[in-house]
Amino acid sequence: MAVTESQVVDALRGVLDPELGASIVDLGMVKRVEVDGPAVSVAVALTVAGCPMRDEIDHRVRSALAGVPGVGRVEVHQEVMSPEELAEVRSKVQGAPPQAWSAPARGHRLGHEEGRANPFAVASSPTRVVGVSSGKGGVGKSTVAVNLAVALARGGRSVGLLDADVYGFSVPAMLGVSARPQMADGKVVPPEAFGVKVMSMGFFVGEDQPVIWRGPMLHKALEQFLVDVDWAAPDFLLVDMPPGTGDVALSMAQYLPVSEVYVVTTPQLAARRVAQRSAYMAKKLNLPLRGVIENMSWFTAPDGSRQEIFGSGGGAQLARDLAVPLLGQIPLAPALREGADLGVPAVAADPASEVAAAFQAIAEAVAAQRPTRSKPEELRSR
Template identity: 50%
Template sequence: MPLSSTLPAEADIRTALAGVNDPEIRKPITDLGMVESVAVHPDGVVEVAVLLTVAGCPMRDTLTNDVTAAVAKLAGVTGVRVNFGVMSDAQRKNLQTTLRGGQTAEPVIPFAQPGSLTRVYAVASGKGGVGKSSVTVNLAAALAARGLSVGVLDADIYGFSIPRMLGVEGRPTQVEQMIMPPQSHGVKVISIGMFTPGNTAVVWRGPMLHRALQQFLADVFWGDLDVLLMDLPPGTGDIAISVAQLVPGAEILVVTTPQQAAAEVAERAGSIALQTHQRLVGVVENMSWLELPNGERMDVFGSGGGEAVSAALSRTLGAQVPLLGQIPLDPRVREGGDSGIPLVLSDPDAAAAKALSGVADKLAVRQRGLAGMSLGLTPAARR
């Protein structure tokens, strides 16, 4: 039994707990009001009462391990007991207000605000089957691996596939009217597939699609994202129009294959920027070629589609729309989508992974700007 003089002070314990982040919100549990009480017993056992946002929180074990590890490092601690309670309605409302920066009004779309620093890329295609979702998840994983804070919004309500392709198994946690998105490979993810039982089809008309997209943008607690990737459904329908209305600053990234027929459709998808006044960040040509064992390239889907789309959109918009990359055809991209581990993570040296990482590099170097950032300057006093 340690002497009383060697027992840790409550202030030291709370300082240690400040280094423990909530697994879903990614903020210190002390800042979120989750630490209800701390007790130090004469035998050196520290008892910490933690308030969960909801009963049956799936991250209970993670919190137990993290709190125990943080407190056990302090001198004089012989053991740690973590007890859990659940926040009251009032406490959850306070938490919601805290996460929204003190605002109690109706939620707004943070990415549509003038001071937003998040780069939003709407990944579009003219038709399905060009690998748009595969490109999206690999770009997200590659950007997150560079240390950026990344989110993916699966805006393909009818054909959602992002949760499987990123290996997301958990479901969102709701705190009052705020939704905490699950994370995988360092990427925050939200999809209608997380709210439907089994493999149930979504049968909605346009207004419901718009409302779902609005909720995903406003009600989900994304935190301070560097990049938000939105995986759009093929074509220029309701969702593409809603994105332009809800997040007018979103930039369009067009995905096509080398096939001329696909390129023509992709060109139409990109030209929507003329009507919505959005910026086209560039074109990605997927499934560009298949590299044979002898080193030769087989143009399975033809060639030149990406360059054709880039040139046509540049002429149409009167501004350069670059071809950001050509992604070789690789069965491992499909395998990664089925297993939930993107190719850029499972085999970063593969030719397709390097090409995808090259596109991510071009997107990552674009600066967030200085709007809203603290420059650490102190005004000089007048003399």
């Protein structure tokens, strides 16, 4: 079976640049691929001459190609990128963390460098990390995270909000924040809106730009969102969790070993699968499930009557299935969507409204929960 060029390129797609953490194909580092029978020759352009990673790249390319059936002799030619090519790579990883973040110390590990400890992973952290999660998309997870954060802040707590839904970030728009965060004293200063300090991938990527990063880069970005951001030890750090148990969710769980998880659901019954997914997620991530929040519970008509548009009982059933409390129900309110679109959360726009009162009550219920604390030995082993 003859080896084809596209097989070679596909195999190389899985090769990550050791420093940028992205595919050498996506980064445009693969300059030529020649196939002659079983012999394959690949030209890889390095970002700098005398790149200390050249042996590593050579090794990664060879091991990737060794896995392609029919490949015999492999030649790897290393070249150096022209300034134009380098600019191209920069634009590809653009949307990447700010300049000061782009050259992380090699071989560093979370919390192992002076001044780069993860403040949320230490047993003495005063912060309750509250993950807002859902078993499926579109249930209002971000809406709940944002309004809950603002409600907690209005109740006098210091609050941070981390948008960990990196591929589907929506927090900046919901809070009307678009400014790129500034650096001060080597730390990133999170923008503040409605009393909430915010960090999101959205600050570094254009609204309509896809996030092209692969696992390792995302992992690194999330780490930096925790470690290099000046959160100032808030009472609460709310996390708009990504859906499911993908890479990002796992990274978050690893970095935030003491987070509590709250699941947002809708009133529809037949939510068993959602319950199973949520329970599975928490178990896989080794995080405690602490409560259920039902969203879109009813619509209050102008005549004051309640219409249960999406049915009823889903939140209570999920809470029963997961053996956690149902912390509250949030009505369907056009003001909630309008607020999200305008960048003014409903809780702040109209604190006297029914929906704001619902969030305020849930915020108090969350605050009244007994905080979860991991044992110090668990923390040390991370």
